[in-house]
Amino acid sequence: MRTTTAYGTRGSMTLVAGPIERRELRPRDVAVDVSHCGVCHSDLHAVHAHASSRADDLLVPGHEFVGTVTQIGALVAEFRVGDAVAVGNIVDSCGSCDMCRAGQENFCREFPTTTYGGRDRVDGTTTLGGFAREYVVDENFVYRRPTNLDPAAVAPLMCAGVTVWEPLRSHGVGPGSVVGVAGLGGLGHLAVKLARALGASVTVFTTSQQKADDARALGATDVIISTDRHAMAAARGRFDLIIDTISAPHAVEPYLDTIGLDGTLSVVGYLGEISVTALALLIGRKSLSSAGSGGRISTQELLDFCGEHDISADVEVLPSGQINTALERLARNDVRYRFVVDLSDLKNA
Structure with a gap:
């Protein structure tokens, strides 16, 4: 296993920085150094639900993030170290049902593996999200990010x-x-x-x-x-x-x-x-x-379209140390129009 730092919670409304474990790279995995992650209402709802249930398991939210490839598995064909990439709220699917065959992995009949709170289809562990310095993900659910756009403003495009x-x-x-x-x-x-x-x-x-x-x-x-x-x-x-x-x-x-x-x-x-x-x-x-989220084809199509037409989200960027402030303000709808946390400070948390 490999260790990184992330913001998570065990049954509390407050996210706290601490070490978490990521899997070692499988043959088709990509390791992403996360630079920015959007803060979505579904993250807020997940934290509320987790706190209400008094669950003792670890929740790490964050499902719309961008970053840079730092390592690739032996069979990765589409990405190289240094590539600018983005990841959304789905990190795997069955790949064989009618929805997956149609390029609509977001509607997978066996339910897609979500970026956090999901079940890894290989080892059964619970996925931990993008409020972290690193994420390890199958290359099929990694997308090329338009480099002409502000990375922070690209993150919310993924959800x-x-x-x-x-x-x-x-x-x-x-x-x-x-x-x-x-x-x-x-x-x-x-x-x-x-x-x-x-x-x-x-x-x-x-x-x-x-x-x-x-x-x-x-x-x-x-x-x-x-x-x-x-x-x-x-x-x-x-x-x-x-x-x-x-x-x-x-x-x-x-x-x-x-x-x-x-x-x-x-x-x-x-x-x-x-x-x-x-x-x-x-x-x-x-x-x-x-509709909800998007399949692999339409997600890359969106990113390409936004790069061509200079479209990105209107965001307020906060250092990741203010993630709880972002969640509190989001609960009051005090944002125009999307919070994004800059995770570059997390290495010193």
Whole structure:
């Protein structure tokens, strides 16, 4: 085994730096020196759940990170030491089910191995995440990072970015498409940037008039205050696709009403129970869909597209020593639009 330093917790809301063990490299493994890791709401939820369960096992969060290859296994073909890379929230899958064969490892029938809290498919150990100086991962789940972009701002593309990229691509968004984005947070602001770069006109739905200027600065051509019944009624049947990035429970039927014939509402922010009447879908032959993360093909496609179009996340970077501050502020939604921790200070923790 090899030792590195990471921020983890054993049943507490506070992450503490300490040594952890990584596996020795298997033939197709890559060792990544982690430079930056995004802080996602799912990290916050995982810490809360871990603390509530009073679990004694170690949790190391972090599932959207970038870094540099420092070592490769004997059979690694795609990477060399020194390569700039990125890793997302999936580090393995069965590779043989219909979803994996279709390049949708994120929907693996046997459930993908997640970057932390997952079960290693070889030795059965629990995966420990990217709030660490080093991560060891199969080369199939390592991606080439565009070097023309700020590494810190690339990290959130590996979760928030690919989560909104998949519905944009699967629904054929391009020039002439009319896209709505509900919510303007970590996912929403990237949905606006990506939809605009694909050629769509973009409208942001928000409850806050104060976010109107931000939405337009990101590329939105229009803003609708979703609590304004008259504005929502005026938008009836207007959109081909709405990407709903709102993370809290909310009514989706008002957004379905603004979808046009054969249009789709893709809910990616809230993955709990949703109530919809069949009539809300019937009128206009509308679809309700969801998506989560991305497969290997679409993840690399996203990174290449972002490098070509100079797209990255709007981030606030904190030294990793302030990881607990980032989690506390994230719980208050006090971020614009994504926290990223710089792990270069961790070697001295």
